[in-house]
Amino acid sequence: NTSRLLGKTVLITGASAGIGAATAILFAKAGSNILLLARREDALKSVRDACVAAHTASGLKEGGTFAPIQLDVSDKSAIAGLWDKVPPALRDVDILVNNAGYVIGRDHVGDIPEDVVEGMFATNVLGLIAMTQLFVKHFKAKNSGHIINLGSVAGIEAYPGGSVYCATKFAVNAFTGSMLRELVNTPIRVTEVQPGMVETEFSLVRFGGDAAAAKSVYTGMQPLTGDDIAEEIVWAASRPPHVNIAQTLIFPVNQA
Numbered sequence: 626n627t628s629r630l631l632g633k634t635v636l637i638t639g640a641s642a643g644i645g646a647a648t649a650i651l652f653a654k655a656g657s658n659i660l661l662l663a664r665r666e667d668a669l670k671s672v673r674d675a676c677v678a679a680h681t682a683s684g685l686k687e688g689g690t691f692a693p694i695q696l697d698v699s700d701k702s703a704i705a706g707l708w709d710k711v712p713p714a715l716r717d718v719d720i721l722v723n724n725a726g727y728v729i730g731r732d733h734v735g736d737i738p739e740d741v742v743e744g745m746f747a748t749n750v751l752g753l754i755a756m757t758q759l760f761v762k763h764f765k766a767k768n769s770g771h772i773i774n775l776g777s778v779a780g781i782e783a784y785p786g787g788s789v790y791c792a793t794k795f796a797v798n799a800f801t802g803s804m805l806r807e808l809v810n811t812p813i814r815v816t817e818v819q820p821g822m823v824e825t826e827f828s829l830v831r832f833g834g835d836a837a838a839a840k841s842v843y844t845g846m847q848p849l850t851g852d853d854i855a856e857e858i859v860w861a862a863s864r865p866p867h868v869n870i871a872q873t874l875i876f877p878v879n880q881a
């Protein structure tokens with residue numbers, strides 16, 4: 626039952642592809658309004674069109690306002706200026722989904738270029754923290770809100786060839802856990818969704834667009850889809866206000 630999402634406004638980072646795009650479409654189907662954030666404007670517009678189609682097909686009167694906003698979460702000044710880019714009708718955000726993130730390569734620790742280290746931290750950790758800080762203020766002022774962070778199984782168990790990415794996701798896990806405890810007894814809910822392997826553009830980005838290398842990581846398994854994770858996010862967001870889904874770990878059946 627997603628009726629609690631009718632007319633709510635959701636902001637999703639990394640909404641131009643994968644989990645973020647699938648999540649946007651599912652919120653659209655549930656009658657929400659959505660701010661779609663990512664770096665690629667054309668891809669965001671395609672997702673906006675898919676949201677319009679999903680909302681129209683739902684037949685719902687509520688929701689249906691979608692705004693693509695080009696924003697790089699690793700750019701602090703862009704985040705500081707975010708409210709200026711948000712159309713007035715969509716300023717009353719109820720739910721923040723901090724989803725933007727990526728990994729590059731699977732190099733051994735000594736071989737990871739400095740810019741790759743810094744880039745992953747700037748997006749996966751510093752961007753997520755900056756967005757959260759902005760919205761904790763907003764949610765405190767309106768006395769309600771929900772922050773949903775995309776962690777990973779890589780934030781619970783480190784694996785070889787993923788040292789920096791794992792470090793970013795352990796950071797997300799620690800940050801989200803502290804925030805959950807700080808916000809206890811407030812109407813602001815905090816959720817961390819921790820997927821295992823999901824087949825999206827993630828692997829393609831990881832291997833610099835090499836489709837064969839990207840596909841090879843799923844050999845012998847049926848990976849999750851963006852829709853599988855979107856369902857988890859929308860489910861967490863649509864629980865009654867007294868229920869906080871703190872953490873969800875979600876794997877393909879072939880992974881443990």
Ligand code: NDP
Nearest residue numbers: 639641642643644664665697698725726777823825826827
């Ligand atoms: P995709 O590569 O398919 O999508 C990533 C999204 O993040 C894109 O929309 C991309 O858009 C956006 N993005 C990347 N960097 C930035 C940035 N600096 N500013 C704004 N947007 C950015 O990956 P997934 O959908 O799979 O990943 C989503 C989240 O899920 C990530 O946090 C990832 O770590 C996590 N995750 C993924 C797993 C997987 O196996 N796929 C497993 C566990 C967790 P654009 O390029 O247009 O900016």
